[in-house]
Amino acid sequence: MRELSFDAVVIGGGAAGMAAALELEARGHAVAIVEREERLGGILAQCVHNGFGLIEFDEELTGPEFAERFEEKVGARPIKVLCGCTVLSLEAEGQDKVVSCVSSAEGVIALRSRAVVLAMGCRERNRGNIRIPGSRPAGVYTAGLAQRLVNVEGYVPGKDVVIIGSGDIGLIMARRMSWIGCKVHAVVEILPYPSGLTRNIVQCLRDFGIPLYLSHLTTEIYGRDRVEGVEVAPIENGALMTAKAFRIPCDTVLLSVGLVPENELSRTAGVTINPMTSGPWADSSLMTSVSGVFACGNVLHVHDLVDFVVEESRRAGAFAAAWLAGARPGREVRVKAGSNVRYVAPARVEAGRDNKLYLRTMIVKNDALLEVKLDGKVLLSSKKNHVQPSEMITLKLGKAELAGAAELPDASIEISIL
Amino acid sequence: MSQELTCITCPIGCRLVVERTASAGGGRDPEGELSVSGNRCPRGAAYAREELLAPKRTVTATCRALASQGSRASQGQGSARRIPVRTTAPFPKERVGELLAAIYALEEPLPVARGRVLIRDALGLGIDVIATRSLG
Ligand SMILES: Cc1cc2nc3c(=O)[nH]c(=O)nc-3n(C[C@H](O)[C@H](O)[C@H](O)COP(=O)(O)OP(=O)(O)OC[C@H]3O[C@@H](n4cnc5c(N)ncnc54)[C@H](O)[C@@H]3O)c2cc1C
Ligand code: SF4
Numbered sequence: 001m002r003e004l005s006f007d008a009v010v011i012g013g014g015a016a017g018m019a020a021a022l023e024l025e026a027r028g029h030a031v032a033i034v035e036r037e038e039r040l041g042g043i044l045a046q047c048v049h050n051g052f053g054l055i056e057f058d059e060e061l062t063g064p065e066f067a068e069r070f071e072e073k074v075g076a077r078p079i080k081v082l083c084g085c086t087v088l089s090l091e092a093e094g095q096d097k098v099v100s101c102v103s104s105a106e107g108v109i110a111l112r113s114r115a116v117v118l119a120m121g122c123r124e125r126n127r128g129n130i131r132i133p134g135s136r137p138a139g140v141y142t143a144g145l146a147q148r149l150v151n152v153e154g155y156v157p158g159k160d161v162v163i164i165g166s167g168d169i170g171l172i173m174a175r176r177m178s179w180i181g182c183k184v185h186a187v188v189e190i191l192p193y194p195s196g197l198t199r200n201i202v203q204c205l206r207d208f209g210i211p212l213y214l215s216h217l218t219t220e221i222y223g224r225d226r227v228e229g230v231e232v233a234p235i236e237n238g239a240l241m242t243a244k245a246f247r248i249p250c251d252t253v254l255l256s257v258g259l260v261p262e263n264e265l266s267r268t269a270g271v272t273i274n275p276m277t278s279g280p281w282a283d284s285s286l287m288t289s290v291s292g293v294f295a296c297g298n299v300l301h302v303h304d305l306v307d308f309v310v311e312e313s314r315r316a317g318a319f320a321a322a323w324l325a326g327a328r329p330g331r332e333v334r335v336k337a338g339s340n341v342r343y344v345a346p347a348r349v350e351a352g353r354d355n356k357l358y359l360r361t362m363i364v365k366n367d368a369l370l371e372v373k374l375d376g377k378v379l380l381s382s383k384k385n386h387v388q389p390s391e392m393i394t395l396k397l398g399k400a401e402l403a404g405a406a407e408l409p410d411a412s413i414e415i416s417i418l
Numbered sequence: 419m420s421q422e423l424t425c426i427t428c429p430i431g432c433r434l435v436v437e438r439t440a441s442a443g444g445g446r447d448p449e450g451e452l453s454v455s456g457n458r459c460p461r462g463a464a465y466a467r468e469e470l471l472a473p474k475r476t477v478t479a480t481c482r483a484l485a486s487q488g489s490r491a492s493q494g495q496g497s498a499r500r501i502p503v504r505t506t507a508p509f510p511k512e513r514v515g516e517l518l519a520a521i522y523a524l525e526e527p528l529p530v531a532r533g534r535v536l537i538r539d540a541l542g543l544g545i546d547v548i549a550t551r552s553l554g
Contacts, residue, residue: 048502048550049478062478064502064551068532151480154499179479179518198431202424203475207511385458386433 001108006030006080007324008115009099011087011265014042015306016297016313017119018070023317024117025077029324032080032111034087034101040074041067042121043298044306046148049172051199055307066306085109090116090269092290115292115320118266118280119313122259122298124169132164134220139227143169143256150176158252162230163187164218168196168304168390170256175204177254185248188213188232193364195258195390197304219245227253259302269293274347276337277301282346284355285319285329286312294320301345301358304392308358315356333405338373338416342389349397349413351406357395361417364388369418370395374404375411387417423469425462432457436466474508477517481524481536483553501526502550503536509545516541529554 008024010017013035024031033040044052047063054060057069074081085103092098099111124142141149141157147169149155161177163170166189174184187205192215194201205212213232217240220231230253233245261279263271272289274281279300280288287294296316297309331351335344342360349355361368368387372380372395379401387393395415405411425432437453452470454463468474480500509517517540524536530549537547 045551048480048504050476050504060476062502062504062550065532068551151502152500154480154482179477179514198424198433199426202426202431207475385456391431 001110002106003110003112004032004080006032006111006113008032008117008320009034009097009111009113010117010119011090011099012042012119012121012297012299013037013040013081013083014119014121014297015044015067015070015309016121016299016316017042017117018074019310019313020117020119020294020296020317020320021079022070022073022077023314024115024321024324025079027318027321027325029115029321030080032082032113033074034082034085034099034111036084036086038084040071040081040083043144046144046151047172048151049176052306055305056310063306070310082109087265090265090293092269092292095292097292115294115324117313117316117320118263118271118288118293118295118299119297120262120265120299122261122302124255125258125260126255132218132221134222135224137221137223137225137227139223139251140221140253140255143167143173143254146252146254147173147176150180156180156182157254158227158250159183160185160250161252161254162248162250163254163256164230165189165255165257166191166194166196166201166212166214167256167258168200170254171196171200171204173254173256174210175208178208178210182252184208184210185250186211186213186232188216188218188230190217190235191215193388196256197390198388221253222247227251259298261299261302263299266295266299271295274343276343277345279345282348283329284332284346284348284350285323286316286346287319287323287329292323294323301343301360303358304390308392308394311356312358331406333374333402334412336412336414338371338414340417341415344415349402351399351402353399355397355402357397357415359393359395359415361387361389361393363417365417371416371418372397372401373414373416374402375408379404379413384417393417421470423466425457425465427461427465432462434462434466436470473511475511475514476505476508477514477521477547478502478504478550479518479521481521481526483530484525484527485554501528501530501536501553503547504550505540506546506548509540510543513541513543517547521547 007029010021010033044063044067052066087101097116161184215235222229229249272281280295296313332348344359368384423434434456454466532552
């Protein structure tokens with residue numbers, strides 16, 4: 001078995017992995033990226049729509065363009081890229097981490113390093129995760145799989161489509177299916193508000209007159225060999241109105257019911273998972289519970305914008321580089337999700353410097369207030385024109401604001417949306 | 419009269435309220451007679467004017483790739499059978515159907531470089547269709 005040594009190994013070559021690797025290399029470390037697919041880029045390759053890179057490149061790009069620009073940056077640096085290479089395990093051996101991977105070209109390879117950056121992205125929830133009753137006919141796909149089939153491989157999964165769930169991938173696919181000549185009959189969402197970005201509701205549904213059934217449950221998928229339709233019923237005041245159920249004929253059902261960070265590998269390495277994000281628990285330097293193992297991008301928590309993925313991953317790369325150079329976090333303060341906040345990532349801030357946090361709210365509200373409290377005392381409050389669960393909120397907690405926290409033993413910060 | 423719109427120029431998605439002042443006279447000349455609020459940047463106001471008068475969309479799609487002899491795709495490495503493409507600027511909404519038909523009629527030999535113009539001056543509207551990924 002071949003063994004290679006690096007200062008840091010990055011697992012996953014999507015936007016997150018590339019951004020983290022570039023940062024590590026820029027600080028003088030020997031870095032490798034291990035990617036399962038034949039080419040760098042991750043999920044971006046199949047996202048042929050525009051809407052990427054406004055923050056990063058100040059230009060509106062498609063997913064493939066965004067990916068290729070980063071791929072070129074990586075190619076221009078002495079970063080070892082192992083494509084077509086799947087990581088099977090990650091283990092700590094004393095001070096070292098050993099990443100075992102397998103590729104058809106080289107067989108099993110072991111990569112030894114001091115630091116590891118987890119950047120494996122996320123996967124889609126499927127029918128099993130949401131328990132829709134009915135037979136198991138052909139024609140049910142997750143929206144991301146359908147996206148790959150249509151955009152990369154050139155197959156059309158069906159003609160008459162119903163989309164279950166209003167996540168962004170489903171919305172994007174509603175437009176794509178319409179543009180390739182299919183008829184999208186409905187998007188069915190169990191919640192009272194859409195779970196995708198507003199602009200996707202506008203561009204992908206309203207433009208095509210596709211009805212969006214909010215507060216509707218898909219009660220059954222019909223069909224023996226092939227999907228023949230779905231049955232949908234409204235939810236009114238928390239009760240399922242079966243008497244008002246109706247059937248929508250279709251031959252294809254796309255599921256867009258959420259994404260889950262891909263952490264099988266992290267678990268085997270003993271990384272503690274935060275149940276609120278399904279991603280690794282991370283300290284203020286984006287380091288997981290395993291010393292020297294960092295995480296960023298969709299593997300840490302699901303992001304809706306690649307620009308945020310890149311921003312977070314650069315920080316992870318820089319933190320990993322600092323850790324390799326011997327730096328350790330100073331005084332850390334716990335961060336908790338308060339009222340109406342689903343999670344805050346990471347769950348720690350460092351008192352002596354500026355910190356960047358991402359949070360997700362559970363509510364839809366205009367003129368909301370973001371409030372940060374330190375042991376019950378308001379540190380910061382800022383107005384938000386509009387908040388909703390599908391739009392991640394960013395927050396900076398500066399050194400000045402945290403000055404008081406450094407003195408308090410066992411202090412904790414709570415972030416709420418009011 | 420006021421109308422609500424969602425700005426789709428950037429991912430923030432500001433909610434815009436467009437007021438047509440009484441003097442707008444049927445909305446023929448909107449400059450100065452449409453007042454836009456709720457936008458976090460000037461692009462929101464420009465978007466509202468355009469969306470009400472001449473809606474446009476950036477079109478993204480894929481076209482057929484013809485694998486050339488000896489290219490990676492023809493050897494089965496990299497499974498791409500479709501080349502992702504986009505318009506170089508937002509395209510008049512009412513002509514998107516015609517544009518898509520022209521894109522689907524393309525058969526492009528590989529290799530292709532990102533940015534290569536696949537349709538120049540599409541439908542005579544001064545906008546090109548380019549490849550968005552290097553393949554082959
Ligand atoms: C359908 C869809 C539409 C989107 N639309 C937009 C948009 O319009 N605008 C926008 O800004 N953002 C959008 N996003 C969000 C953004 O593109 C993603 O969040 C971002 O690209 C994720 O980057 P990542 O590197 O964390 O994950 P990924 O891109 O998923 O990369 C993870 C990589 O890790 C590899 N990997 C996983 N496990 C292993 C293993 N064991 N061994 C080796 N390699 C492994 C995978 O092959 C993959 O390449 C969209 C996302 C999706 C899914
Ligand atoms: S008004 Fe400006 S900030 Fe708001 S969505 Fe439009 S472009 Fe974005």
